[in-house]
Amino acid sequence: MFADFYQYDFLRYTFLTGLMIGIIAPLLGTFIVVRRLSLIADALSHVTLAGIAFGLMVEKLFAIVFSPLYAGMIFSVFGSVLIEKLRSVYKAYQEIAIPIILSGGVGLSVIFIAIADGFNNDLFNYLFGSVSAVSQSDFFMILTISIFVILVVALFYKELFTLSFDEEHATISGIHSKRIHLLFIVLTALVIAASIRIVGVLLVSALMTLPVAAAMRLAKGFKQMMGLSILFGELAVISGLISGYYLNIPPGGTIVLVSIIILLISIVIKQLKFPKKVREAK
Amino acid sequence: MKEPIVSMKNVSYAYEEKTVLDHIHFELPQGSFMGLVGPNGGGKTTLIKLLLGLLKPDEGSIELFGKPIGKFKERNKIGFVSQKANTFNRGFPATVFEVVSTGLTAKVGYFKFFSRKHKAKVLEAINQVGMLEYAYENIGNLSGGQQQRVFIARALVNDPELLILDEPTVGVDYENVRRFYELLHQLHEVKNITLLLITHDTGTMTEHATDIVCLNKTLHFHGKPEDYTSLTEEDLSNFYGHPVNVVAHNH
Ligand SMILES: Nc1ncnc2c1ncn2[C@@H]1O[C@H](COP(=O)(O)OP(=O)(O)O)[C@@H](O)[C@H]1O
Ligand SMILES: [Mg+2]
Numbered sequence: 035m036f037a038d039f040y041q042y043d044f045l046r047y048t049f050l051t052g053l054m055i056g057i058i059a060p061l062l063g064t065f066i067v068v069r070r071l072s073l074i075a076d077a078l079s080h081v082t083l084a085g086i087a088f089g090l091m092v093e094k095l096f097a098i099v100f101s102p103l104y105a106g107m108i109f110s111v112f113g114s115v116l117i118e119k120l121r122s123v124y125k126a127y128q129e130i131a132i133p134i135i136l137s138g139g140v141g142l143s144v145i146f147i148a149i150a151d152g153f154n155n156d157l158f159n160y161l162f163g164s165v166s167a168v169s170q171s172d173f174f175m176i177l178t179i180s181i182f183v184i185l186v187v188a189l190f191y192k193e194l195f196t197l198s199f200d201e202e203h204a205t206i207s208g209i210h211s212k213r214i215h216l217l218f219i220v221l222t223a224l225v226i227a228a229s230i231r232i233v234g235v236l237l238v239s240a241l242m243t244l245p246v247a248a249a250m251r252l253a254k255g256f257k258q259m260m261g262l263s264i265l266f267g268e269l270a271v272i273s274g275l276i277s278g279y280y281l282n283i284p285p286g287g288t289i290v291l292v293s294i295i296i297l298l299i300s301i302v303i304k305q306l307k308f309p310k311k312v313r314e315a316k
Numbered sequence: 317m318k319e320p321i322v323s324m325k326n327v328s329y330a331y332e333e334k335t336v337l338d339h340i341h342f343e344l345p346q347g348s349f350m351g352l353v354g355p356n357g358g359g360k361t362t363l364i365k366l367l368l369g370l371l372k373p374d375e376g377s378i379e380l381f382g383k384p385i386g387k388f389k390e391r392n393k394i395g396f397v398s399q400k401a402n403t404f405n406r407g408f409p410a411t412v413f414e415v416v417s418t419g420l421t422a423k424v425g426y427f428k429f430f431s432r433k434h435k436a437k438v439l440e441a442i443n444q445v446g447m448l449e450y451a452y453e454n455i456g457n458l459s460g461g462q463q464q465r466v467f468i469a470r471a472l473v474n475d476p477e478l479l480i481l482d483e484p485t486v487g488v489d490y491e492n493v494r495r496f497y498e499l500l501h502q503l504h505e506v507k508n509i510t511l512l513l514i515t516h517d518t519g520t521m522t523e524h525a526t527d528i529v530c531l532n533k534t535l536h537f538h539g540k541p542e543d544y545t546s547l548t549e550e551d552l553s554n555f556y557g558h559p560v561n562v563v564a565h566n567h
Contacts, residue, residue, distance in 0.1 A: 068405070068408055068409075189427060190426075192417075192418075192421045192424065192429075192430065193421060193426070195410075195414070195418065195421075196418040196421040196422075199404075199408060199410060199414075199415065199418055200398075200404065200418065202370070202398060202400070203396070203398065203418070203470075204418070204421070204422075205370065206368050206369070206370065206391065206394075206396055207391055207392065207419070207421065207422040207423075208389075208391040208392070208422040209421060209422050250407070250409055253409050254409070254411060254452065254453070254454055255409060255410060255411035255413075255414055255452070255454065256409055256410045256411075256414050257414075258409075259409045
């Protein structure tokens, strides 16, 4: 693989893209999990699919060459703002925003696909991820998103953390909770759009949440959990890419399986390490 | 008479149709230790939410530190320990240090990072509530009483002039309640913090408070602890809407 790595551009782009999303997906995932918003990631990935289908349709119908990922990103960001709007309309039933957006995304995708008369292979790659799909333009887009996301999270870390721990207290102390929350949701949308090339629409939320679920059992404190989540995310992504390349399996599948294995191991370790503490706490 | 730190004039509030606060006049003098009591559903938490700006009154006006609430920006002068504090998500992986530091987030401000001075401040607040040895433990692993002290530390980290506590001793065992009142006593006497404490534990509270207010939709009593303890059972049952036994603690 490493010889090929130097030889083939696409492989280099894929690998570097994988490393980047192995950082940013669990990074945002830590906030998503502790705020119990895991399903939002799923809803947004399906909206991204609608954007991608739209991009593919435009490409096919008008023979314009442009990366469908851009359309995916725009749809995803738009969807994230819409979710927030719906959540504020249905204050007492905020989770209802999720099926609305999710089914809306799938519905639109189906329509775009039908109009374009199907896309065969391309769409399969977007659904489950691919090791051969990252173009140079995708790579630079994902690189830009990654740098942007990491900078914004670093800059607003204390606000994001304060808001995640206790929204009411954050608001009382004078933090602009609504604006920070919107920023966070838009970042999530960007991360999902960036991750879809490698992990695929159906499994992207797994890369955001499973490493965090494992890290949560082992970490002391939030920062440590973030670090461990990224470590687990990278482990999963690298396994996915290697097996994808040699065994020709879409990387999304392996990424999720490895994440689940890490999660199971973390549960066992926790039980071996702290069986007494668990009983005491009860 | 010292100037009031909080004053409410003619304040009413209703959730949809249901009036919860009915023309309340209320002043909290600087330096006092006020106990706010009343039956469940009497509107105590609602009154606090109005003071904190989480709700807007339907009628009447509120002043904080001599300013109308809309113009009051020095939020860090007010520390708050919520009734919900002890029902937070126990699985949240945050250390005591991390939790207390969230109290400083707004004060430090956007686009700035915690400095060494801020971190020292956080440790000082943790020390003040006697939790220093747990500073780097996950808050979920602590007992209810210990968590309560962590939330007090989060409120104290800003050096507030007014500390508001909403039923902080619910679910805390006797020994920890005693330590809790010791801490309040110290904050009040030594640090000169004005306190507003909502509690059902009137026995212990009347020993420490300087003022007592009873709230059940309207203010039923506003006075000194001596006067409150001399209220007859009949007065109290009128107020609570059912007979009550006043439990006096003899020490
Ligand atoms: N968000 C809300 N929506 C509707 N009614 C509420 C809400 N919060 C409180 N109430 C009602 O207002 C009344 C006063 O509540 P609250 O201020 O919490 O009382 P207390 O803190 O004294 O127990 C209660 O009858 C309660 O049911
Ligand atoms: Mg209450």
